[in-house]
Amino acid sequence: MRYAYADQNFLSNCTLNDDWRATVIHVRQAGIVALVLSPIHFLEIGRNRDVQRERLVEFVEQAQTYWAFSQADMQKRELAYVWDSFYSGRNDAFKPFGTLHEIAGAMHRVPAAVLARYTLRDWVKVFAAKPDIPDHLREIWSVLNQQNIANVTNRRSFRQGNMTQQIFQEMERRHIAVQLESLRSQYDDANELYKHALTHLATQPGRVAKVPIAGIANLLP
Secondary structure: OEEEEOOHHHHHHHHHOHHHHHHHHHHHHOOOEEEEEOOHHHHHHHOOOHHHHHHHHHHHHHHOOEEEOOHHHHHHHHHHHHHHHHHHOOOOOOOOEEOHHHHHHHHHOOOHHHHOOOOHHHHHHOOOOOOOOOHHHHHHHHHHHHHHHHHHHHHHHHOOOOOOHHHHHHHHHHHHHHHHHHHHOOOOOHHHHHHHHHHHHHHOHHHHHHOOHHHHHHHOO
């Protein structure tokens, strides 16, 4: 079995093209290729209109996709895998992805069986509530908006060059500045948060750039 990560554009095309859809389902059932999705697809699928959202959910279910663990969960599992392999002597293949319930369980720090009754429809509903966002979802959307604005700004700023070490350092400085500003003040608008963070960064470039992670709290007023 081979595995292929599918982005949102590919999923959408499969819902619109019968040949694509049939091919993906056929190779999955034949044990040739399986699609792999990531938790960000909860958002990508959920924010579609009702009809297209249902088409996407149906296709993902028919394609019997696997799901990739988040970066943090992946690193934790890699450490556990290496540790266990060293002491047990086993040489099993490392699995960087799992079922929907395994991924959800890892994200929420509970056994997969606890979330077994929830389907993909339940997960995407969380992101289908916009613009009337319940209070318990506001924090989720706030974080996602911050990350989206940061990503768009970084792509716009660095689109003419390669990802050099200098660019990585600049992105780290911006990330730290955003985190500091979010601790200083509460913003309902992610654009305002990012604007104030960059303003603060411009006034203290050296101070923000060189601070170690452990010393971030010392910068707070």
